[in-house]
Amino acid sequence: MRVLHTADWHLGRPFHGESLLDAQAAVVDHVVEVARTSCVDAVLLAGDLFDRALPPVDAVRLADEALRRLVEVCPVVLISGNHDSGPRLGFGSGLLEGAGLHVRTDPARVREPIAVGDGLVYALPYLEPDVARDVVGAEGRGHGPVLRAAMDHVRADLAARAFDGPSIALAHAFVAGALESASERDLAVGGAASVPLSTFEGASYVALGHLHAPQRVGSTGRYAGSPVAFSFSEAGQTKSLAVVDVRAGAAPEVELLACPVLRPLATIRGTLDELLTDAALDVHEGAWVQATLTDPARPADAMERLRRRFPHAVVLAFDPQGALDAPGGSYAARLRGLDDAELVARFVQDVRGVEASEAELALLGDALTAGRVAEVAA
Incomplete structure:
Protein backbone atom coordinates (compact mmCIF):
# COMPACT_ATOMS: atom_id res chain seq x y z
CA MET A 1 0.00 0.00 0.00
CA ARG A 2 1.07 3.57 -0.60
CA VAL A 3 0.32 6.23 2.00
CA LEU A 4 1.02 9.90 2.57
CA HIS A 5 2.29 10.34 6.12
CA THR A 6 1.97 13.74 7.81
CA ALA A 7 1.53 14.96 11.37
CA ASP A 8 1.59 17.82 13.84
CA TRP A 9 -0.24 20.50 11.89
CA HIS A 10 -1.04 22.37 15.14
CA LEU A 11 -3.66 24.49 13.40
CA GLY A 12 -4.24 27.70 15.35
CA ARG A 13 -0.75 27.87 16.80
CA PRO A 14 0.92 31.29 16.51
CA PHE A 15 4.61 31.89 15.99
CA HIS A 16 5.74 34.22 18.78
CA GLY A 17 2.34 35.92 18.66
CA GLU A 18 2.09 36.08 14.84
CA SER A 19 -0.49 34.07 12.88
CA LEU A 20 0.63 31.02 10.88
CA LEU A 21 -2.72 30.33 9.23
CA ASP A 22 -1.56 31.49 5.78
CA ALA A 23 1.44 29.16 5.96
CA GLN A 24 -0.74 26.31 7.20
CA ALA A 25 -3.27 26.93 4.41
CA ALA A 26 -0.42 26.65 1.89
CA VAL A 27 0.52 23.33 3.45
CA VAL A 28 -3.06 22.10 3.06
CA ASP A 29 -2.91 22.92 -0.66
CA HIS A 30 0.38 21.03 -0.86
CA VAL A 31 -0.95 17.95 0.95
CA VAL A 32 -3.99 17.76 -1.31
CA GLU A 33 -1.84 18.09 -4.43
CA VAL A 34 0.66 15.45 -3.29
CA ALA A 35 -2.14 13.04 -2.36
CA ARG A 36 -3.62 13.47 -5.82
CA THR A 37 -0.45 13.29 -7.91
CA SER A 38 1.19 10.49 -5.89
CA CYS A 39 -1.91 8.27 -6.16
CA VAL A 40 -1.80 7.29 -2.48
CA ASP A 41 -4.24 4.81 -0.96
CA ALA A 42 -4.72 6.99 2.13
CA VAL A 43 -3.48 10.04 4.00
CA LEU A 44 -2.30 9.32 7.55
CA LEU A 45 -2.29 12.26 9.99
CA ALA A 46 -0.46 11.19 13.14
CA GLY A 47 -2.01 13.53 15.70
CA ASP A 48 -2.04 17.17 16.82
CA LEU A 49 -4.33 18.41 14.09
CA PHE A 50 -5.00 21.35 16.42
CA ASP A 51 -2.70 23.13 18.83
CA ARG A 52 -5.07 23.06 21.78
CA ALA A 53 -8.22 21.37 23.01
CA LEU A 54 -10.37 24.41 22.15
CA PRO A 55 -8.91 25.71 18.87
CA PRO A 56 -9.82 29.12 17.44
CA VAL A 57 -12.62 29.30 14.88
CA ASP A 58 -10.31 30.04 11.94
CA ALA A 59 -8.28 26.92 12.72
CA VAL A 60 -11.45 24.78 12.81
CA ARG A 61 -12.53 26.20 9.46
CA LEU A 62 -9.15 25.39 7.90
CA ALA A 63 -9.27 21.84 9.31
CA ASP A 64 -12.78 21.37 7.93
CA GLU A 65 -11.69 22.56 4.49
CA ALA A 66 -8.54 20.40 4.53
CA LEU A 67 -10.31 17.18 5.50
CA ARG A 68 -13.18 17.77 3.08
CA ARG A 69 -10.74 18.26 0.19
CA LEU A 70 -8.62 15.27 1.15
CA VAL A 71 -11.46 12.74 1.35
CA GLU A 72 -12.40 13.74 -2.18
CA VAL A 73 -9.00 12.31 -3.20
CA CYS A 74 -8.58 9.27 -0.89
CA PRO A 75 -9.45 7.99 2.58
CA VAL A 76 -7.96 9.83 5.56
CA VAL A 77 -6.93 8.28 8.88
CA LEU A 78 -6.58 10.83 11.68
CA ILE A 79 -5.63 10.20 15.30
CA SER A 80 -5.71 12.60 18.23
CA GLY A 81 -2.44 13.89 19.66
CA ASN A 82 -1.55 15.23 23.07
CA HIS A 83 -2.59 18.76 22.02
CA ASP A 84 -5.99 17.66 20.72
CA SER A 85 -9.08 16.98 22.78
CA GLY A 86 -9.89 13.37 21.97
CA PRO A 87 -13.60 13.56 22.86
CA ARG A 88 -14.10 16.76 20.83
CA LEU A 89 -12.05 15.65 17.84
CA GLY A 90 -13.85 12.31 17.82
CA PHE A 91 -17.35 13.81 17.67
CA GLY A 92 -19.30 12.27 14.79
CA SER A 93 -16.50 9.85 13.90
CA GLY A 94 -18.96 7.02 13.24
CA LEU A 95 -20.79 9.11 10.68
CA LEU A 96 -17.59 10.38 9.09
CA GLU A 97 -16.24 6.90 8.40
CA GLY A 98 -18.86 6.49 5.70
CA ALA A 99 -17.33 9.49 3.92
CA GLY A 100 -13.81 8.05 4.12
CA LEU A 101 -12.63 10.03 7.14
CA HIS A 102 -11.50 7.70 9.92
CA VAL A 103 -11.02 9.71 13.12
CA ARG A 104 -9.66 7.52 15.89
CA THR A 105 -9.53 9.00 19.39
CA ASP A 106 -10.86 6.12 21.52
CA PRO A 107 -8.21 3.84 23.12
CA ALA A 108 -10.72 0.97 23.07
CA ARG A 109 -10.53 0.86 19.27
CA VAL A 110 -6.77 0.29 18.89
CA ARG A 111 -7.46 -3.34 17.93
CA GLU A 112 -9.78 -2.36 15.07
CA PRO A 113 -7.78 -1.91 11.86
CA ILE A 114 -8.69 0.21 8.88
CA ALA A 115 -8.29 -1.47 5.50
CA VAL A 116 -6.06 0.61 3.21
CA GLY A 117 -5.06 -0.76 -0.19
CA ASP A 118 -3.79 -4.29 0.39
CA GLY A 119 -2.90 -3.60 4.01
CA LEU A 120 -4.18 -2.67 7.44
CA VAL A 121 -3.69 0.51 9.46
CA TYR A 122 -3.93 0.30 13.25
CA ALA A 123 -4.62 3.77 14.64
CA LEU A 124 -3.27 4.42 18.15
CA PRO A 125 -4.29 7.88 19.37
CA TYR A 126 -2.23 9.61 22.04
CA LEU A 127 -2.68 7.41 25.10
CA GLU A 128 -2.52 9.39 28.33
CA PRO A 129 -1.50 6.63 30.77
CA ASP A 130 -3.87 7.48 33.62
CA VAL A 131 -6.80 7.66 31.17
CA ALA A 132 -6.02 4.71 28.89
CA ARG A 133 -4.39 2.26 31.29
CA ASP A 134 -7.53 0.33 32.26
CA VAL A 135 -9.00 0.57 28.76
CA VAL A 136 -6.08 -1.21 27.09
CA GLY A 137 -5.36 -3.50 30.06
CA ALA A 138 -1.87 -2.23 30.88
CA GLU A 139 -0.24 -3.94 33.87
CA GLY A 140 1.92 -0.97 34.84
CA ARG A 141 1.76 2.80 34.90
CA GLY A 142 3.40 5.08 32.39
CA HIS A 143 3.64 5.43 28.66
CA GLY A 144 5.71 2.29 28.10
CA PRO A 145 3.26 -0.21 29.62
CA VAL A 146 0.23 1.49 28.03
CA LEU A 147 1.70 1.53 24.52
CA ARG A 148 2.95 -2.05 24.89
CA ALA A 149 -0.52 -3.18 25.91
CA ALA A 150 -2.07 -1.34 22.96
CA MET A 151 0.38 -2.95 20.54
CA ASP A 152 -0.26 -6.35 22.14
CA HIS A 153 -3.86 -5.95 20.98
CA VAL A 154 -2.62 -5.08 17.50
CA ARG A 155 -0.33 -8.11 17.35
CA ALA A 156 -3.09 -10.37 18.65
CA ASP A 157 -5.48 -9.11 15.97
CA LEU A 158 -2.91 -9.67 13.22
CA ALA A 159 -2.31 -13.20 14.49
CA ALA A 160 -6.02 -13.97 14.72
CA ARG A 161 -6.48 -12.87 11.10
CA ALA A 162 -3.37 -14.81 10.01
CA PHE A 163 -2.69 -11.65 8.01
CA ASP A 164 0.48 -11.72 5.94
CA GLY A 165 0.05 -8.38 4.15
CA PRO A 166 1.57 -5.01 5.09
CA SER A 167 0.50 -3.34 8.31
CA ILE A 168 1.01 0.16 9.69
CA ALA A 169 0.97 1.35 13.29
CA LEU A 170 -0.11 5.00 13.31
CA ALA A 171 0.83 6.50 16.68
CA HIS A 172 1.47 9.72 18.57
CA ALA A 173 4.35 9.00 20.92
CA PHE A 174 7.95 9.79 21.86
CA VAL A 175 10.31 7.06 20.68
CA ALA A 176 13.60 6.90 22.58
CA GLY A 177 16.59 8.27 20.70
CA ALA A 178 14.61 10.53 18.39
CA LEU A 179 15.55 14.20 17.99
CA GLU A 180 13.44 16.73 19.90
CA SER A 181 12.76 20.39 19.05
CA ALA A 182 12.02 23.31 21.38
CA SER A 183 8.39 23.50 20.25
CA GLU A 184 7.07 20.20 21.61
CA ARG A 185 5.23 19.76 24.88
CA ASP A 186 6.52 17.02 27.20
CA LEU A 187 4.23 14.00 27.32
CA ALA A 188 4.89 13.44 31.03
CA VAL A 189 6.06 15.34 34.08
CA GLY A 190 9.83 15.25 33.99
CA GLY A 191 9.81 14.15 30.35
CA ALA A 192 9.72 10.43 31.33
CA ALA A 193 7.57 9.39 28.40
CA SER A 194 9.88 7.80 25.83
CA VAL A 195 9.33 4.25 24.61
CA PRO A 196 11.63 2.00 22.55
CA LEU A 197 10.82 1.42 18.89
CA SER A 198 10.54 -2.28 19.73
CA THR A 199 7.21 -1.39 21.36
CA PHE A 200 5.77 -1.32 17.84
CA GLU A 201 7.25 -4.66 16.75
CA GLY A 202 5.04 -6.49 14.28
CA ALA A 203 4.14 -3.48 12.12
CA SER A 204 5.64 -3.16 8.64
CA TYR A 205 5.80 0.62 9.08
CA VAL A 206 5.43 2.86 12.14
CA ALA A 207 3.96 6.25 11.18
CA LEU A 208 4.74 8.56 14.08
CA GLY A 209 3.64 11.97 15.26
CA HIS A 210 4.64 14.25 18.17
CA LEU A 211 8.24 15.26 17.39
CA HIS A 212 8.52 18.15 14.95
CA ALA A 213 11.80 17.23 13.23
CA PRO A 214 11.27 14.92 10.22
CA GLN A 215 13.40 11.86 10.90
CA ARG A 216 13.82 8.16 10.47
CA VAL A 217 13.55 5.96 13.58
CA GLY A 218 15.09 2.53 13.12
CA SER A 219 14.42 0.65 9.90
CA THR A 220 10.62 0.77 10.06
CA GLY A 221 9.69 4.01 11.86
CA ARG A 222 9.51 7.64 10.80
CA TYR A 223 8.38 10.95 12.26
CA ALA A 224 6.69 12.99 9.55
CA GLY A 225 7.52 16.14 11.52
CA SER A 226 5.51 19.33 11.52
CA PRO A 227 4.93 20.85 8.06
CA VAL A 228 5.81 24.34 9.31
CA ALA A 229 8.36 25.46 11.92
CA PHE A 230 7.13 26.47 15.38
CA SER A 231 10.45 27.48 16.96
CA PHE A 232 13.83 28.81 15.91
CA SER A 233 15.34 25.47 16.94
CA GLU A 234 13.81 24.14 13.70
CA ALA A 235 15.63 26.64 11.47
CA GLY A 236 17.83 24.01 9.83
CA GLN A 237 15.06 21.50 9.16
CA THR A 238 13.56 20.77 5.75
CA LYS A 239 9.87 20.27 6.45
CA SER A 240 8.36 17.54 4.31
CA LEU A 241 5.61 15.04 3.61
CA ALA A 242 6.49 11.35 3.42
CA VAL A 243 5.04 9.23 0.62
CA VAL A 244 5.64 5.67 1.76
CA ASP A 245 5.30 2.36 -0.08
CA VAL A 246 4.73 -0.37 2.49
CA ARG A 247 5.17 -4.05 1.69
CA ALA A 248 5.14 -7.05 4.02
CA GLY A 249 8.60 -8.37 4.79
CA ALA A 250 10.41 -5.45 3.14
CA ALA A 251 11.79 -2.13 4.32
CA PRO A 252 9.43 0.80 3.67
CA GLU A 253 10.32 2.88 0.64
CA VAL A 254 10.06 6.58 1.50
CA GLU A 255 9.96 9.62 -0.76
CA LEU A 256 10.23 12.97 1.01
CA LEU A 257 8.53 15.96 -0.62
CA ALA A 258 9.50 19.37 0.77
CA CYS A 259 6.71 21.57 2.13
CA PRO A 260 6.30 25.16 0.92
CA VAL A 261 7.98 27.82 3.07
CA LEU A 262 6.09 31.11 3.09
CA ARG A 263 8.50 32.76 5.50
CA PRO A 264 11.92 31.31 6.43
CA LEU A 324 30.35 42.58 33.57
CA ASP A 325 28.17 39.48 33.74
CA ALA A 326 25.56 39.29 36.45
CA PRO A 327 26.25 36.48 38.97
CA GLY A 328 24.74 33.28 37.60
CA GLY A 329 23.55 34.97 34.39
CA SER A 330 20.05 36.26 33.74
CA TYR A 331 17.03 34.71 35.43
CA ALA A 332 15.76 33.50 32.05
CA ALA A 333 19.11 31.86 31.35
CA ARG A 334 19.04 30.06 34.71
CA LEU A 335 15.58 28.67 33.95
CA ARG A 336 16.29 27.68 30.36
CA GLY A 337 15.98 23.95 29.73
CA LEU A 338 14.03 23.11 32.89
CA ASP A 339 10.99 20.86 32.53
CA ASP A 340 7.59 21.57 34.11
CA ALA A 341 8.36 19.86 37.42
CA GLU A 342 11.72 21.60 37.75
CA LEU A 343 10.18 24.99 36.97
CA VAL A 344 7.52 24.57 39.67
CA ALA A 345 10.15 23.47 42.19
CA ARG A 346 12.33 26.47 41.32
CA PHE A 347 9.33 28.79 41.68
CA VAL A 348 8.64 27.48 45.20
CA GLN A 349 12.28 27.94 46.14
CA ASP A 350 12.48 31.47 44.73
CA VAL A 351 9.24 32.63 46.35
CA ARG A 352 9.81 31.39 49.87
CA GLY A 353 13.59 31.02 49.98
CA VAL A 354 13.74 27.28 50.81
CA GLU A 355 13.43 24.21 48.62
CA ALA A 356 10.23 22.17 48.47
CA SER A 357 10.26 18.99 50.54
CA GLU A 358 9.99 15.54 48.96
CA ALA A 359 6.34 15.35 50.01
CA GLU A 360 5.65 18.77 48.48
CA LEU A 361 7.42 17.80 45.24
CA ALA A 362 5.29 14.66 45.05
CA LEU A 363 2.14 16.72 45.58
CA LEU A 364 3.19 19.21 42.90
CA GLY A 365 3.92 16.33 40.51
CA ASP A 366 0.46 14.88 41.12
CA ALA A 367 -1.07 18.30 40.42
CA LEU A 368 0.78 18.62 37.12
CA THR A 369 -0.31 15.12 36.10
CA ALA A 370 -3.92 15.84 37.08
CA GLY A 371 -3.88 19.00 34.99
CA ARG A 372 -2.53 17.08 32.00
CA VAL A 373 -5.17 14.34 32.41
CA ALA A 374 -7.95 16.92 32.71
CA GLU A 375 -6.80 18.61 29.49
CA VAL A 376 -6.74 15.33 27.57
CA ALA A 377 -10.17 14.32 28.85
CA ALA A 378 -11.71 17.75 28.20
Missing part, protein backbone atom coordinates in the same frame (compact mmCIF):
# COMPACT_ATOMS: atom_id res chain seq x y z
CA LEU A 265 13.60 31.54 9.82
CA ALA A 266 16.75 33.56 10.48
CA THR A 267 18.91 33.88 13.57
CA ILE A 268 21.17 36.93 13.54
CA ARG A 269 23.68 38.27 16.03
CA GLY A 270 25.71 41.47 16.48
CA THR A 271 25.50 45.01 17.74
CA LEU A 272 22.35 46.88 16.80
CA ASP A 273 24.29 49.11 14.39
CA GLU A 274 25.80 46.04 12.72
CA LEU A 275 22.40 44.39 12.28
CA LEU A 276 20.92 47.56 10.82
CA THR A 277 23.70 48.18 8.30
CA ASP A 278 25.23 44.83 7.29
CA ALA A 279 24.39 44.28 3.61
CA ALA A 280 24.89 40.51 4.03
CA LEU A 281 21.68 40.45 6.09
CA ASP A 282 19.52 41.73 3.21
CA VAL A 283 18.44 38.16 2.50
CA HIS A 284 16.74 37.97 5.92
CA GLU A 285 14.59 41.08 5.66
CA GLY A 286 11.48 39.04 4.81
CA ALA A 287 12.15 36.26 7.33
CA TRP A 288 11.01 35.55 10.86
CA VAL A 289 13.98 36.92 12.76
CA GLN A 290 15.50 36.09 16.13
CA ALA A 291 18.10 38.72 16.93
CA THR A 292 20.73 38.69 19.66
CA LEU A 293 22.28 42.06 20.45
CA THR A 294 25.86 42.13 21.68
CA ASP A 295 26.04 45.85 22.58
CA PRO A 296 27.74 46.39 25.98
CA ALA A 297 24.71 48.46 27.04
CA ARG A 298 21.15 47.78 25.97
CA PRO A 299 20.22 50.20 23.13
CA ALA A 300 17.06 52.27 23.48
CA ASP A 301 14.03 51.20 21.38
CA ALA A 302 16.00 48.24 20.03
CA MET A 303 13.07 46.17 18.75
CA GLU A 304 11.35 49.15 17.15
CA ARG A 305 14.54 50.10 15.30
CA LEU A 306 15.23 46.49 14.33
CA ARG A 307 11.74 46.08 12.85
CA ARG A 308 12.30 49.02 10.51
CA ARG A 309 14.66 46.74 8.61
CA PHE A 310 13.27 43.32 9.65
CA PRO A 311 9.47 43.77 9.89
CA HIS A 312 9.04 40.19 11.07
CA ALA A 313 11.53 40.26 13.93
CA VAL A 314 9.79 38.41 16.76
CA VAL A 315 12.50 37.56 19.30
CA LEU A 316 15.07 39.92 20.76
CA ALA A 317 17.75 38.71 23.15
CA PHE A 318 20.75 40.39 24.73
CA ASP A 319 24.22 38.98 25.19
CA PRO A 320 26.31 42.03 26.10
CA GLN A 321 29.95 41.75 25.19
CA GLY A 322 32.50 43.70 27.21
CA ALA A 323 30.13 44.26 30.17
